[in-house]
Amino acid sequence: MSPSGHADWQAGFERLARAQGLDCYPIDFSVVPASFMLEIAAYGLPIRMPHWSFGARYVHQLVRHHMGHSHVFEVMFPGDPCRAYLLDSNSAAENALVTAHVIGHADFVKRNALFRHCMDMTGGHVLERSAVRARRVEQAIAQYGPRRVETVLDAALALESHIDVQAPLHRPDHETPRPAPPPSPSMADTAFWRRYRALVGAPPLAADTARPGESRPSPEPDLLWFIAHHGPELEDWEREIFLAVREEAYYFYPVHACQIMNEGWASYWHARLLREADFLPQACWVQAIKSHSDVVSPYGDGAGQALSINPYHLGFALWEHIVARDGLAAACRVCTDEDDTGFIRNHLDRELADQLDLFVHATRADGETRIMNRDLHAIHEAILAPTYHYGAPSIVVSRLHHDGSLELTHDARRDGRGLDVPQAEQVLAYIAKVWRRPVVLHTVDFRGVPRAIRGMPTALP
Structure with missing residues (x-):
């Protein structure tokens, strides 16, 4: 997809988002090669202080990319404006989905209290x-x-x-x-x-x-x-x-601290915006919907039992659950007030945990993995353990x-x-x-x- 085509579709998605009540920071999109995208994923920022640990992360990202275990379609940095980078090898359908996804992120970071609090301290630049x-x-x-x-x-x-x-x-x-x-x-x-x-x-x-x-x-x-x-x-x-x-x-x-909420909110809104994107060619629209299914799949390889949480899958399922149960206005209040801790503890209920087949597992030194229990509190704590205090x-x-x-x-x-x-x-x-x-x-x-x-x-x- 050419950058000019992306710009045309961006305007259409932004129009749909405003009609749905989303309020986003402005977004600057850039289309970049895979080498630059991998550097961003390793360094965490487009330009950052040089250190050997970032080089080690880059090699790790590069190996995963070449082995087919990691494909970064976009990276978005919160700010005013937000900065979004799209991979130049994305298909037209992938860029359609990614554009709508980034708009969901831009609404989340402007709406969420924790993001606003930290941005007030660090500034928008x-x-x-x-x-x-x-x-x-x-x-x-x-x-x-x-x-x-x-x-x-x-x-x-x-x-x-x-x-x-x-x-x-x-x-x-x-x-x-x-x-x-x-x-x-x-x-x-x-x-x-x-x-x-x-x-x-x-x-x-x-x-x-x-x-x-x-x-x-x-x-x-x-x-x-x-x-x-x-x-x-x-x-x-x-x-x-x-x-x-x-x-x-x-x-x-x-x-x-808001990864599951943020990725889930962006996924919920890219799906909702895609459903109404009548400006997309039909073949592109069908492929974008298929790409959405891949993004929110619980399994990284499309088969088998997932032993780790896909934040896109869990977040998307939770937002759909909240909207169906309490309405969109209530979901917007949750988006404003919570981080992942409150999001999981307050809204991942027994019904949804069973529907998603969530469980706590343990892996022995010899590689054998066993399901330990399906207690809801244990599931909450297992999901949240890596998020406390940056996981430190x-x-x-x-x-x-x-x-x-x-x-x-x-x-x-x-x-x-x-x-x-x-x-x-x-x-x-x-x-x-x-x-x-x-x-x-x-x-x-x-x-x-x-x-x-x-x-x-x-x-x-």
């Missing part, structure tokens, strides 16, 4: 600011060398899930006491903070009122914020990297000693699981390098045995 931050990281690499910058990015990206979405993005830096000794002076009036806050458009900070010598902060879950503000010897460019990763984590959070463990800063050493505590009871100790040791090593003081994490292993994992500072590259 995150893609442009991401490009600015990428250039600054490139400048830091040129000035300080790739190994030193990579060390900071290793730590920041290892902690990118550890934010506090209940707290504002722009927090005054006096909320938590500073380490002492060594003294860490207030940064509210430094050139760095003026430059950073001008970049993100934040209001001026209040003066720091922390008292010297305080060293027991309240439990602090926002590890990126804490390290950026209280790292004893962090340089300005290092703090900026931590805060850049943190801001992007706020932007991505509602995408993660609940860890807080629990103590800051006078020598600058740092204690972290993992709430294993809340998570219902221990940590992968080798992985935790690697993350602690990353943190200790940039904290430049000893760091200890109190946790339990997979058997529930208490463990104290220590990270010791080493010389920076």
Whole structure:
């Protein structure tokens, strides 16, 4: 399908959407090659800070693509305007479906309270600011060398899930006491903070009122914020990297927390808009409807028993269930007020769970898979487990000693699981390098045995 044909159909779908009461941010569509689409899927943004982990993700995406296990038809980035990228090898029918699907996304992100809350904090032009931050990281690499910058990015990206979405993005830096000794002076009036806050458009900070010598902060879950503000010897460019990763984590959070709702809403509306798209050629319309059936299929290979959730399938089924049961106006209220947690717990009822044949399963080390139970609460929790707190463990800063050493505590009871100790040791090593003081994490292993994992500072590259 040519870009000009897509533009003609976009206008028709937008007209239908307005007639149905959808209220979307403007959408900028671009048609791009597969190589660019795979880069977006790996990096998470069209332009982002360079790091080896994104390259590893790209190779993974490339292998899955060549093996036929992954085909990305479109990627949409929330904002004002939204930015949508369509694959240049899509068929006409696929692009018809994708265009209507993106319009559903654009309505969801404008309607949903969590998306609006995070966009109010990060602004509607995150893609442009991401490009600015990428250039600054490139400048830091040129000035300080790739190994030193990579060390900071290793730590920041290892902690990118550890934010506090209940707290504002722009927090005054006096909320938590500073380490002492060594003294860490207030940064509210430094050139760095003026430059950073001008970049993100934040209001001026209040003066720091922390008292010297305080060293027991309240439990602090926002590890990126804490390290950026209280790292004893962090340089300005290092703090900026931590805060850049943190801001992007706020932007991505509602995408993660509302995935089932968002993909389901977009799928519900692309199906509804396609049914009324009399401007599509009949052969294209029939093929687009078939593509819809493929998108919302519960099984990735078209046969067999699904052992993982397809968010398009589950979300679409839930929205159809809610509209049939309570009406479209009620569905719009759910879309506004809920995230996936409320969506699943409040609306995935016994009737629908049975209809979709949902169950909880376990796989043994030898590969044997068994159905464990069909209890509704267990089904809810199994679906939602990867969504809590970005799927990351609940860890807080629990103590800051006078020598600058740092204690972290993992709430294993809340998570219902221990940590992968080798992985935790690697993350602690990353943190200790940039904290430049000893760091200890109190946790339990997979058997529930208490463990104290220590990270010791080493010389920076």
